[in-house]
Amino acid sequence: MFAALSVQRRERLGRRLAAAVLTSGLVAGGSIAGTAVAVADENPQHQGGASATLNGLTTYDDAVLKLNGGKTKKLPAGLFEMAVDGGGTLKTYCIDIHNPTLPKAKYLETPWEQTSLGSNEQAGKILWVLKNSYPQVDDLADLAKKADAGSLTKETAAAGTQVAIWRFSDGADVEAKDPAAEKLADWLEKSAEKLQEPKASLSLEPNAVSGKAGSKLGPITVRTNAERATVTAPDAAGVKVTDKNGAPVTEAKDGTELYVDVPAGTADGTATFNVQASTSVSVGRAFASLSKSQTQILAGSSESTVSATGSAVWAKQGAIPALTAEKNCAKGGVDVTAKNEGDEAFTFELADQKVEVGAGESKTVTVPVGEDQPYEFSIALPGGETKTFKGVLDCKTSAEPTTPPTTGGNGDEEPGTDPTPQSGGTTSGSTGGDTTGGGDTTGDLAETGASNATPMIAGIAIAFVLLGGGAVFILRKKKGAAAGQ
Template sequence: MFSAVHGPSARKRGALRLATAIAVSGLVAAGAIAGAGAAVADTPDQQGQGGATATIQGLEEGSYDQAVIHGNGRDEKVSAGLFRMNVDGGGTLRTYCIDIHNPTQTEAKYNETPWSGTSLNSNKDAGKIRWILEHSYPQVNDLDKLAKAAGITDKLNNGLAAAGTQVAIWRYSDGAKVEATNKNAEALADWLFKSAQNVAEPTASLTLDNASVAGKAGQKLGPVTVHTNADKVTVAASEELKAAGVKVVNKAGQTVSTAANGAQLFFDVPATAQPGTGSLRLQATTQVPVGRAFASESKSQTQILAGSSDSTVNAVAKVTWAKQGAIPAVSVKKDCAKGGVDITVTNKGDEAYPVTVGGKTIATIPAGGSKTVLFPVEEDQKYDFTIAGQHFSGVLDCKTAGSGTPTPSSKPSPASAGGSSTGTTGTNLAETGSSSATPMIAGAAVVLVLLGGGAVFFLRKKKAAGQ
């Protein structure tokens, strides 16, 4: 059984992107963990965000039809409809596109993402997209009922219902002048667009508060708070935690292997434990709420969830402990409102923690102190850095493909839906969003050597849409 969700803002952008050099102004928290042990394994961007990770398969057979985008004195014929994604660990997602001019990359990986990390962040109509998802196909499987609600006297099939739904979404997500070629699909799109009301962003399928903790050996470190719509979440400690004798416990100090929504978890570190780091993986099976956004680090067009089967969802918490010195906990989160990456450093040690960039100290976190600093990253730029032994990487993709750029000059193929679907093999998927054959633009890397942690910060240009 599938469940529903919604989408973002009315902004358009052409598929042709000329990425600019990254402005490296602002503060970055970085440095060494005094007395800490081996580095934590690579950490996903937006640590603790959690949720589903999936691979896009293309448009769902029988669930799309044709539409026409009007703009810049020409019309582009595209396919419009439902995508299908396979969830890592099991499960299936069905999504609509919320980035009409950006291409879909072949078998791109997607992560469940809060609206704040996508173009929906600044879209005042994001809630209306969610309303459309909840009141149309596939959430409404009775197509006769859907047709009647829209005032359509003829029959709707899955393809026409999906096309009409996608067209209505594009009008809010991209501000696009787009219409379905079939009159019944267009009538559905008009009804959905005019009827939509703003509703709140859905909660995550699985996420953590305070997903990066630190402190002295001999203490209970935390809490890490669990938020999920699943009935039960399994809790598994890493080998590093087991080897150090660190136990995962609840508020009462009892060892736990499962948790529920609202549970608080702690790392009980023995006083004899040598300085080190470890992680905790949480996993559950649940339906991802309709309206959750899915973003890709390969610059594949952003998607919004229209339905979910029972699917595997994950989240990871990190812990660092030492006996003395500076003991920083680091977390990272995309911030589309500010145009960059928020890096939060909390120092649970008994010495000040210097934050350095390229050999220059730009901030100092006192013992027991915490600070969030913004690292500016330009749209479509990739960042890749290690702080205090933890690796973070991602792409800032906060705008729809038409923002401030012309519509693509390349002629879309009749089979394309919105942006053309491309990949390293050059094989096209059926896709939504207008097609483009934008040339590859290689970006210069900005390298920052972060003292103490021996960290290197790479900011690379993302490939332009259509590459």
């Protein structure tokens, strides 16, 4: 697994990542597809909210990470910027100091429990830091006064904030190089209080329903911090999104219950519809990558486009399953839930388990997935269609290894400390680096740019291609599980 790798040098990182993916334990009972499937393909698993592309590190200063053996490593610390799909800009800090960021990585708004924050007792303190420092507090003179930090610039304020976050997110022994930034980090760490996770910008509960034609399927409850959201018509002729009384719905707000109205006589089938809004995403929302790129946490948002997709399955008779999936970091896998609203059992195999969901019943199967491993599950539905879930299980920060490397290197570079941010071209030069234990320079700012990250990116790409995008399962419905098969 990627999280267990020792990072010796940038030149070897790509090969190590590729080898790690190929040799790590795959999900038990699965089969690997023979074709390449990119993790960031369309329709990734997403409960709803904002999706964005990482533009790079924009406002930062230097920090020093203390490593094993008394060594240190210089690295940039500060704010990243993301471009939201459909319009909008996000400002984020990272919460995984030992992992790199990948250029133009795709990110999805994600509940805390599906990231490393879910098991982190200090997660609420990170939210306090975000709300009480830059950029949420843009009066730098007042911020410096509170922290007894003298004078702060945007760069040193961002660095001090990121350092404080790393101390809570990774338990890292890290300091800001600038004295004022370090004082800010110390004040934030000392003052932080635990706050509750903010609500999603937009989600649907549940996002899939099923039932017989001639009825209203649901309800699906809209959860959003926007004043209103637009509801699109389903992509199936004659099928409508309505309220419980059957009146068509084109707009919704937080708490609105939606139903999918399928007229009697409609041929067996499926439909999807979209709910979309424009809102500021709440500070403290987590953003997980579709590739192995640092998990981020939101520090600020412009008015941004957010969306969620609902789906419905219907039939006249037989098994009529609604399938959903979500990451389960506590169990180290993905929960696949089948709710059968038909009049016959729905039977399928998943991860070496034969699962039977009786009429009117619901069952959840947790599929084990390796940390940092891409996955794709395709489950055959009655009628010949399939439901696919894909993503990357990223539930942990990468702990710094405590054992020295056994091969390669000159002994001066510490494993597991690849520079965190990806500058995305924001700097063209090097600021140098520090190691107290040897002559090698580590933490060179240029190493966070595209040029020296190329071997790592290539390694991940090769590994994904060789694996066909990760662990891929084709799950066939058993004969006789539904009528008409």
